[in-house]
Amino acid sequence: MKRLAIVRQKYNPAGGAERIVSAILRQLRGGGGLRPLLITRNWEAVDGIEAARVKPFYLGSVWRDWGFARAARRAWREAGADLVQSHERIPGCDIFRAGDGVHAAWLEARLEGKTWLARLATFCNPYHHYMLRTERAMFLHPSLRAVICNSELVRNDVTRRFGVPAARCEVIYNGVDSAFFHPREARRTRAELRERYGIEQDAPVLVYVGSGFERKGVAQALNAIAAHPSVRLVVVGGDKKLARYRRLAETLGIGGRVRFVGPQRDVRGFYGMADGFILPTLYEPFGSVVAEAMACGLPVLTSARCGGAELLEEGETGWVAPALDAGHWQRNVASWLASRGRWSEMGDRARARVEALSEESMVAQMLALYRRLLSEREGRR
Known part of the structure; x- marks a missing residue:
């Protein structure tokens, strides 16, 4: 052998x-x-x-x-x-x-x-x-x-x-484990988690998952939602400079719309409480979180330097922007919001794309x- x-x-x-x-x-x-x-x-x-x-x-x-x-x-x-x-x-x-x-x-x-x-x-x-x-x-x-x-x-x-x-x-x-990361299972705690973190049940929510906030673009995510008052952002993960990102949220006037929930052993429920996933990463070879979010039925917003962007169909399962183009990110959030009536359909297509992976x-x-x-x-x- x-x-x-x-x-x-x-x-x-x-x-x-x-x-x-x-x-x-x-x-x-x-x-x-x-x-x-x-x-x-x-x-x-x-x-x-x-x-x-x-x-x-x-x-x-x-x-x-x-x-x-x-x-x-x-x-x-x-x-x-x-x-x-x-x-x-x-x-x-x-x-x-x-x-x-x-x-x-x-x-x-x-x-x-x-x-x-x-x-x-x-x-x-x-x-x-x-x-x-x-x-x-x-x-x-x-x-x-x-x-x-x-x-x-x-x-x-x-x-x-x-x-x-x-x-x-x-x-x-x-x-990706599509049986575990399944929309039905992910959404079981949707209402409970939104209530726990003080997020309205009908509010449009984007979720970010990951550590290393600088590389993975948390600052860009904060800027991206700033122009859209209805959008809430949930940041799952830890960073040594967390206080800096809290201050940035306050400076942008969105402190009340952002929840920093820290590292979580099971992130599935956080995908389930959201309506879209955002990862404005500077460099991500693949990004398993992209595939997990898609398996949970979420449209994805990510950067052109994320390998997982290769799984997306622009405007159908997600949107891609240059990592540092703040205006493009805000426009992509606007496009995601405008597609609210299609989120379920987009999520189904996203899941279908990754089921074979x-x-x-x-x-x-x-x-x-x-x-x-x-x-x-x-x-x-």
């Missing part, structure tokens, strides 16, 4: 990459002809799955990532792995799953429109230099045989920036890729 090493540095129960890894491990535990080895710094135990925990001592973020990469390479070599899939930027892996996108593309998006001082601060950060150098080394390494991209957006970034042939970039969208389908595509790569390697011997 061939051995597949899967590399992910740390575990976050809410993390998209972690859910992907867990889905692969569950499938392989039930068969599949591959024996998995999880190489990690920190992970919850998975019954029936062998794990190699590597934890170099900590001397800052650059040392953390460099030390883990060095230890992970040693671990997969000692284990005699036949195939290595890394979710971290580690030169020498066979497959890289670019679930976090391309760091160079994220930096470019983050610095767009920033002051020279902000650009200087970024340039002086050694972690970005390390990431850019390591990312390039990985994509140009002769061992790299495939890149799993969770959107066409990511594939285009990889091929354009690093010259990786498009044929080696497999687009496999993230799976199951976890099982996602893992099946990955397993097919593993088998093809192993077969090609055998053929060369």
